Amino acid sequence: MTELTPTPTIEDYLGIIFTLERDGEEVIGARLSELLEVSAPTVTVTLRRMVRDGWINITPARKIELTPKGVDAAKAVIRRHMLTEWMLAKILNLPWSKVHEEAHRIEHSISSEVELSLIDKLDDPALCPHGNPMPGQESISSKWKPLSECITGDKIIIERIHEFLEEDPVLMDYLESNQIVPGKQAVINEILPFNKTITLKNESGIVTLGLDIAKSIYIEKQH
Amino acid sequence: MTELTPTPTIEDYLGIIFTLERDGEEVIGARLSELLEVSAPTVTVTLRRMVRDGWINITPARKIELTPKGVDAAKAVIRRHMLTEWMLAKILNLPWSKVHEEAHRIEHSISSEVELSLIDKLDDPALCPHGNPMPGQESISSKWKPLSECITGDKIIIERIHEFLEEDPVLMDYLESNQIVPGKQAVINEILPFNKTITLKNESGIVTLGLDIAKSIYIEKQH
DNA sequence: CATTCCCTTTAGTATGTACTAATACCATAC
DNA sequence: GTATGGTATTAGTACATACTAAAGGGAATG
Ligand SMILES: [Fe+2]
Ligand SMILES: [Fe+2]
Ligand SMILES: [Fe+2]
Ligand SMILES: [Fe+2]
Numbered sequence A, B: 001m002t003e004l005t006p007t008p009t010i011e012d013y014l015g016i017i018f019t020l021e022r023d024g025e026e027v028i029g030a031r032l033s034e035l036l037e038v039s040a041p042t043v044t045v046t047l048r049r050m051v052r053d054g055w056i057n058i059t060p061a062r063k064i065e066l067t068p069k070g071v072d073a074a075k076a077v078i079r080r081h082m083l084t085e086w087m088l089a090k091i092l093n094l095p096w097s098k099v100h101e102e103a104h105r106i107e108h109s110i111s112s113e114v115e116l117s118l119i120d121k122l123d124d125p126a127l128c129p130h131g132n133p134m135p136g137q138e139s140i141s142s143k144w145k146p147l148s149e150c151i152t153g154d155k156i157i158i159e160r161i162h163e164f165l166e167e168d169p170v171l172m173d174y175l176e177s178n179q180i181v182p183g184k185q186a187v188i189n190e191i192l193p194f195n196k197t198i199t200l201k202n203e204s205g206i207v208t209l210g211l212d213i214a215k216s217i218y219i220e221k222q223h
Numbered sequence C: 001c002a003t004t005c006c007c008t009t010t011a012g013t014a015t016g017t018a019c020t021a022a023t024a025c026c027a028t029a030c
Numbered sequence D: 001g002t003a004t005g006g007t008a009t010t011a012g013t014a015c016a017t018a019c020t021a022a023a024g025g026g027a028a029t030g
Helices: A008-022 A029-036 A040-052 A068-091 A099-109 A112-121 A169-177 B008-022 B029-036 B040-052 B068-091 B099-109 B112-121 B138-142 B169-177 B211-215
Strands: A056-058 A064-066 A155-161 A185-192 A197-202 A205-210 A217-221 B056-058 B064-066 B155-161 B185-192 B197-202 B205-210 B217-221
Touching (some): A008 A029, A008 A040, A008 A064, A008 A068, A008 A099, A029 A040, A040 A056, A064 A068, A068 A099, A068 A112, B008 B029, B008 B040, B008 B064, B008 B099, B029 B040, B040 B056, B064 B068, B068 B099, B068 B112, B197 B211, B205 B211
Antiparallel strands (some): A056 A064, A155 A185, A185 A197, A197 A205, B056 B064, B155 B217, B185 B197, B197 B205
């Protein structure tokens, strides 16, 4: 319980652990290694520090669990990340596809005073600009279905691009320039399971997406 | 010349070196040690890395000089610091006395895209909220005189609180709550050289300041 | 000339964060 | 049962950033 405030590195770990827990995914070191793009030994020693400092516990089965203190810190950094995304998007007019990576750096320097002010100026949003729920608002997104589960002819509204897709700037740019962003309508054109692709039609024309990507894009069906 | 982008620590060093150079002060390790509040050996090794990476040169007489690359990096971080101060003050309505320390953390995570957007939203300010000049705008502040050089009865306008005073949050809070902020009027009430104090009268009443502090507060005399 | 003051450096250490190479562990598949 | 694949750990290293203790240098002062 040494540390009062997590370092940026620890905040990154906390955020990913929280998100995996939220999604019901198995929270193990190998997942963190992949998502954080660091080597497995780095994860091992970092997790040891996190246990030492009271952010997480590790079960005998090597599962990672946030402590109450860890949950609080994780929620705080995710809130600040999402508020920063909105600030960059709405106040500074940065492109939707770029705000995640900018916010990912800035989130670690935001004080609670700034956070409160952002909540005020941005009208306490329940979702980030990509449709992911603020901590405590998970119920909003729980009614949306993965795009991968649609069938040909479905009329849909794009609602959410999962956090882990936000990490890929090339993908995000592709999604933005093809209008695959929250609030936009589309119709499912064609699904090719053997090809692992799904094709939709929207304002900007015909867009093809890999089915793996489509699993992490959530939609609402129209009437 | 290894590093392309300075670390936050190096950016802090660069900013202070730039400001000392600008003010015509002697730029030596001991000054950095004081202003950065780190030990002398820490400064020695950090400066060695800065020479190695091409940010500074150190003369045989132990004077520190920014290289052209160092000047560019220093100007960038100072610009971002000041723009962030304005963003916090004008857009997020944080108190004037608090924006420096918040901006000092955030400045290291601002990209040039965000910087350009801030310049646009904030109408390309020439001064920070404390009246210090943006890099390249030094001429604006050069006509102001130190408050310490006033005489009893002078009618003045506060114009500038020097960067190095911004570092002291207790002082900044004192100044703000006593209306010693850029744009405010005051009259010199009493100067006590033996006591090293200067007393002024303004909207908020009578305020006493130490003469050392008054040396770093710049004013304009009224007709 | 010796003392003092200011400044810098050396030496030794610590901590967080990263890496590679090699090893170990475990469950499942063949 | 042994091979495989996924996972985790140990061992060894590197680097940026910090510290204290101690030593060294130079200028000014007495
Ligand atoms: Fe994000
Ligand atoms: Fe987001
Ligand atoms: Fe400042
Ligand atoms: Fe300022």
